[in-house]
Amino acid sequence: MTEADPTDEISDLEDRIAALAEIAERCRKYILASKIAIGGGAALLLITILGLFGTGQTAALGSVALVLGGIVSLGSNVSTLRQTDEAIGAAEARRSALISSFDLRVVADTPMKLV
Structure with a gap:
């Protein structure tokens, strides 16, 4: 077996982060609705x-x-949001570690030729 390409793993992590961000946004909307x-x-x-309006x-x-x-909906969505934020943080940390493992070099500033 060959080792997976780090760029593919970074791409997968970015897709996961985007999906988790959508889940987090949905949780925020449910939290607002619960409040x-x-x-x-x-x-x-x-x-x-108070007996107003004859209710x-x-x-x-x-x-x-x-x-x-x-209250139940609020508690459930707050805990889901916390877990999602932790998962986003872990994925971002892994992505950062993969990016920092590349042997990057600085490209000198050179004037660009207009064609």
Whole structure:
């Protein structure tokens, strides 16, 4: 077996980083939606407790479900985001190590000829 080409591994790592970045962005959107659900549920519960707008027991039960669902969704997505950020960091560190293993040379500044 031959050793894999480092440029191929770097390309694979960049694809993985891009995919993980999409997952992280999706988690951020769900976190925002979860915070909105928690706030909306808390506001609806307060309105129900104060008896404003003639809301009933169904609204109170729905608001509690909205708050609890928001809390569960928030916790799940925060932990997924942390894991994704750690995976991105590890992939970026591996990519950096691969790039630094190349024997790079500095190209001198020379005027370019216009054709």
